[in-house]
Amino acid sequence: MQLRFLGKNSKVGDCPTLYATDRDTYLVQGWKIFANDLLAQLDLGEGEAAVEVPTELFEHLEKDGHPSGEFRRLEDPLMVLTPGGTYVVQGREVADPEALSRMSIPDYETVVEVSKAAITALLEEPRGADLQHRAQPAH
DSSP: OOEEEEEEOOBTTBOOEEEEETTSEEEEEEEEOOOHHHHTTOOOOTTEEEEEEEGGGGGGGGGGTOSOOOOSOOOTTEEEEOTTSEEEEEEEEOOOHHHHHTSOOOTTEEEEEEEHHHHHHTTSOOSSSOOOOBOOOOO
16 A cells, blocks of 8 residues: 555644555544543444544645545544544555554554545535534543
8 A cells, every 4th residue: 555644633642644555545643532431432343443633633634635624524433523623534454564664653643544525425425414423522
């Protein structure tokens, strides 16, 4: 798998990163999710994972030819806008050793692969009812 770095939103110790691949996919590196209330809201299949990233990470989609990195709707695979204002992205957990070796991934992060079509569809205005999914605050 060939990777093309699109951008990252770095603060000390935080490095969510966005890559484009030669497989018509994006790799989203983000924080592993440990909150049980949030995990309970996701339907993760075999080999899938979810990561949390700042919303600003997707501004880097402009470097892949998109006029805006601002999502107009949220649906599969971009599952949830959290109460804290971050996105939870669900996809196939990346296991390709060569691709992983080219990334710097702290223990508290992982990488998921999501189709470009699924991500770029979220940049379009929703048709019909608003399909936004939001995480339910913990009770």
